[in-house]
Amino acid sequence: MPRPGKNSYSDQKPPYSYISLTAMAIQNSTEKMLPLSDIYKFIMDRFPYYRENTQRWQNSLRHNLSFNDCFIKIPRRPDQPGKGSFWALHPDCGDMFENGSFLRRRKRFKVLRAEHMACKSSPMMHYFHHHHHHAGTKLGTPTGHHDHTAGPASTVGRLPHFQGYGGITCAQPGGFKHPFAIENIIGRDYKGVMASGLPLTSVMHHLGYPVPPQLSSVVNSMWPHVGMLSESVGGVPVPASSEYSPFSVSAKGLYHNTNGQTLPAVPVPIKPTPSLGPVPGLTGLQSGPAQLCSPASVMEKSDLLEGKGNPLHPALLLS
DNA sequence: GGATGTTTACGCCAGG
DNA sequence: CCTGGCGTAAACATCC
Numbered sequence: 001m002p003r004p005g006k007n008s009y010s011d012q013k014p015p016y017s018y019i020s021l022t023a024m025a026i027q028n029s030t031e032k033m034l035p036l037s038d039i040y041k042f043i044m045d046r047f048p049y050y051r052e053n054t055q056r057w058q059n060s061l062r063h064n065l066s067f068n069d070c071f072i073k074i075p076r077r078p079d080q081p082g083k084g085s086f087w088a089l090h091p092d093c094g095d096m097f098e099n100g101s102f103l104r105r106r107k108r109f110k111v112l113r114a115e116h117m118a119c120k121s122s123p124m125m126h127y128f129h130h131h132h133h134h135a136g137t138k139l140g141t142p143t144g145h146h147d148h149t150a151g152p153a154s155t156v157g158r159l160p161h162f163q164g165y166g167g168i169t170c171a172q173p174g175g176f177k178h179p180f181a182i183e184n185i186i187g188r189d190y191k192g193v194m195a196s197g198l199p200l201t202s203v204m205h206h207l208g209y210p211v212p213p214q215l216s217s218v219v220n221s222m223w224p225h226v227g228m229l230s231e232s233v234g235g236v237p238v239p240a241s242s243e244y245s246p247f248s249v250s251a252k253g254l255y256h257n258t259n260g261q262t263l264p265a266v267p268v269p270i271k272p273t274p275s276l277g278p279v280p281g282l283t284g285l286q287s288g289p290a291q292l293c294s295p296a297s298v299m300e301k302s303d304l305l306e307g308k309g310n311p312l313h314p315a316l317l318l319s
Numbered sequence: 320g321g322a323t324g325t326t327t328a329c330g331c332c333a334g335g
Numbered sequence: 336c337c338t339g340g341c342g343t344a345a346a347c348a349t350c351c
Contacts, residue, residue, distance in 0.1 A: 066325050084323050
């Protein structure tokens with residue numbers, strides 16, 4: 001029984017990974033993208049646990065942003081001052097927490113390495129025919145430890161969904177050379193953008209450069225953070241309500257539902273859920289600073305420690 | 320110089 | 336027991 005007062009259970013470590021915390025913050029934003037400092041702020045506002053040891057967890061969080069392909073960096077427009085880039089969710093990362101656990105995903109989202117190479121050299125197939133075998137130069141850890149960095153050999157051919165930006169990103173039919181030199185437009189940031197398989201047009205659009213309408217419609221359909229520039233998307237309906245679904249990391253999966261199957265917007269816990277419904281409860285967060293609920297509320301908190309079990313957290317039980 | 324990104328390395332641990 | 340996801344430390348680089 002936690003002492004009522006300064007330190008109560010509410011500053012236990014929340015049962016969320018940095019990835020889920022960051023995804024929450026991004027999804028909660030109206031533009032679906034946030035600068036790093038605002039991600040920090042979101043987390044610290046809602047989780048007292050993260051008001052301490054900031055150096056430690058913020059380093060970890062930055063590591064996650066860079067390391068995980070599910071996060072993409074979007075450069076600031078000239079009219080948007082501030083430090084650092086915006087961070088958004090890769091449109092193809094889908095529902096990363098469909099297993100109901102916000103601590104561990106079923107599978108790490110990785111962008112095919114071949115997609116990166118395809119941007120540099122059009123014939124790409126020979127890349128992983130040769131390279132992934134003597135990849136010991138850089139990707140294999142020197143000690144022969146297991147491959148933490150999930151190199152291309154382990155992911156190639158493993159992602160059935162990454163299809164469809166290739167046409168937009170760099171491999172336009174007939175070897176399309178982008179009309180504007182993107183390297184000049186966005187400077188050194190183009191590297192990170194291209195490396196994440198980000199559609200070229202979205203960057204151009206975001207930066208205020210003209211984008212052919214037939215391309216921008218595709219872009220808008222899967223890039224809500226680039227949207228708002230043209231509200232009517234030709235032919236592709238953007239579900240307006242689902243973008244605010246509680247913790248709607250999965251909502252993006254709806255945008256390009258490959259087949260008829262639509263994913264549930266709300267992850268349903270598979271793990272033993274001791275009490276309460278499956279709603280992870282982020283519903284009221286989309287607008288406004290969302291006051292924290294009083295610590296008298298529902299949680300069991302006995303098994304919250306170390307994050308085992310129920311993915312609910314009192315700080316998220318809002319609205 | 321501090322904030323922001325990138326990368327490598329390693330330990331822990333849950334699941335298959 | 337092995338694999339892979341995650342957290343953490345740390346050493347950089349870059350940009351304001």
